[in-house]
Amino acid sequence: MSNHHFSLAIGVGSKNRKDQWLEVFYPRPILNPEPELLASIAQLVGYQGGNACIELDSKTLHALEDLFVDLDQIELADIASVLEESERPRVITILATDEAPTSTPEAYLKLHLLSHRLVKPHNINLQGIFALLPNVAWTSEGAIDLEELPERQLLARAFGYNLNVSAVDKFPKMTDYVVPTGVRIAHTARVRLGAYVGEGTTVMHEGFINFNAGTEGTSMIEGRVSAGVMVGEGSDLGGGCSTMGTLSGGNDVVISVGDNCLIGANAGLGIPLGDRCIIEAGLYLTAGSKVQLLDENRQIIEVVKAGQLSGKSDLLFRRNSLNGALECLTNKSAIELNNELHAHN
Numbered sequence: 511m512s513n514h515h516f517s518l519a520i521g522v523g524s525k526n527r528k529d530q531w532l533e534v535f536y537p538r539p540i541l542n543p544e545p546e547l548l549a550s551i552a553q554l555v556g557y558q559g560g561n562a563c564i565e566l567d568s569k570t571l572h573a574l575e576d577l578f579v580d581l582d583q584i585e586l587a588d589i590a591s592v593l594e595e596s597e598r599p600r601v602i603t604i605l606a607t608d609e610a611p612t613s614t615p616e617a618y619l620k621l622h623l624l625s626h627r628l629v630k631p632h633n634i635n636l637q638g639i640f641a642l643l644p645n646v647a648w649t650s651e652g653a654i655d656l657e658e659l660p661e662r663q664l665l666a667r668a669f670g671y672n673l674n675v676s677a678v679d680k681f682p683k684m685t686d687y688v689v690p691t692g693v694r695i696a697h698t699a700r701v702r703l704g705a706y707v708g709e710g711t712t713v714m715h716e717g718f719i720n721f722n723a724g725t726e727g728t729s730m731i732e733g734r735v736s737a738g739v740m741v742g743e744g745s746d747l748g749g750g751c752s753t754m755g756t757l758s759g760g761n762d763v764v765i766s767v768g769d770n771c772l773i774g775a776n777a778g779l780g781i782p783l784g785d786r787c788i789i790e791a792g793l794y795l796t797a798g799s800k801v802q803l804l805d806e807n808r809q810i811i812e813v814v815k816a817g818q819l820s821g822k823s824d825l826l827f828r829r830n831s832l833n834g835a836l837e838c839l840t841n842k843s844a845i846e847l848n849n850e851l852h853a854h855n
Contacts, residue, residue, distance in 0.1 A: 516605040517628075518543045518551070519619050520566070520574070520589055522598050526655035531614035532646050533653045534601060535687055537589055539619060541628040548604070550577055555602055563603040563615035568594045610637040617642040621681075621704035621721060625688040631706050631722045631740055632764065643680040650674040653682070681721055706740075716749055723755065726769075733773060742769035748791065754780040763797065768823060781816050784823035793829055793836070801827070801838045808839075 523534035551557065554573050555564050566574075571594040578587035593600050603615045611617040617639050623629045647654045651673060654662055659675070666673035677683070677699065684705050685698040692709040695701055701713060704721025710728030713719060717731035725731065725741045733747035736755025741747065751773045754765050767773065768784045774791030781797050789795055797817035802810045819825060819838065826839045 514545065515543055515548055516608045517541050517619060517623060518548065518602065518604045519622065520586070520593065520600070520602045521615065521618070522593055522596055522600050523615070523618070524653045525599050526658060528655075530644070530655075531599070532644055532655060533682060534603070534615045534618040536603075536619055536622045538585055539622045539626055539628065541623060547581060547583070550581065551602070551604075557602075557604055559606060561605045561607065561609060561612065561616060563601050563613050566593070566600040566602055571600065608635045610635050611639060611642055614642050614644065618703075622688060624704045624706050624722065624724075625684050625690065627690060627706060627708075631724060631738065634722075636704075636722055640680065645678065645680050647675050648677040648679065648682055648686075650676075684719075705735075708743075714749075717747070720755065732775075736765070739765050739767070741767040742771065742785065744769055745771040745773075747773050748775035748777065750776040751789075752778045752794075754778065754796070768821075782820045784821050784825065786823055787825045788827065790826075790828040793827055795827055795836075799836055801836050802830075804837055804839050 519536035519539035706724030733751030778794030
């Protein structure tokens with residue numbers, strides 16, 4: 511067994527009547543666990559190496575609690591103590607490497623690592639994750655298998671209360687599992703588990719952050735941050751704006767927003783954006799959009815596809831109010847930008 515492992519976590523979750531995992535909650539996932547800690551745990555739980563999820567009984571959890579106390583891992587000891595008394599399915603998931611997940615507990619651990627800010631989007635292997643996340647009813651009584659939902663609804667009504675179904679989805683909302691420090695989220699259902707929400711971020715009611723996407727830090731999100739998209743420090747996504755993610759037409763191009771950018775209300779972004787850029791309200795910028803580059807005198811220097819401006823900073827994209835042409839102005843002269851576009855180094 512290798513001394514260096516990617517991650518481990520102890521969790522508690524839900525299963526259906528077929529003994530299939532529906533979801534797992536990991537209160538304190540660990541990235542790159544200490545070899546000594548891992549070796550001690552491995553002996554107690556029968557871990558043989560590789561990526562594995564091992565179900566735990568109360569006896570094993572009590573032994574783990576004693577181990578964590580001896581190792582002065584008080585937070586882990588507290589978790590084991592609480593779960594020792596639980597009648598819910600309990601599991602320890604150990605990832606030797608960051609390979610594609612092969613089970614629901616592995617998939618949930620990786621989503622937790624993102625939302626706990628232990629790894630950043632695009633820095634973790636999520637290949638095949640959709641097939642490992644069952645589509646379930648997220649209810650006031652937790653995750654329920656869709657085949658079992660009608661019976662549970664009937665039972666609730668029979669005993670005089672409603673079973674509230676807040677969503678039917680593969681992904682739960684992040685805040686039912688992780689609430690990162692220093693954030694404001696006005697409508698928690700609009701941030702999925704697996705989102706990376708940076709310190710200082712505000713997500714307003716119409717804002718949305720998908721899994722494997724998020725913000726670096728102090729940002730205002732009133733638009734949609736699609737899967738795979740990262741928003742830089744100090745940027746503002748206006749109301750109703752959208753970013754084209756890898757699941758919504760972005761294909762293999764990784765769309766991103768640089769630092770201190772502004773995407774206007776109802777605008778859209780389909781290219782990676784550099785720092786200090788502005789997209790006018792209502793303007794949807796795709797890679798194939800024809801853009802007129804203007805010099806300091808507002809004269810056209812060249813017409814290029816917006817994709818050629820990917821990653822360039824200090825750009826203002828706007829629509830000419832007279833002829834409808836898409837224009838790009840820059841704090842640098844357009845001639846300097848033009849030379850940069852055509853450089854081969």
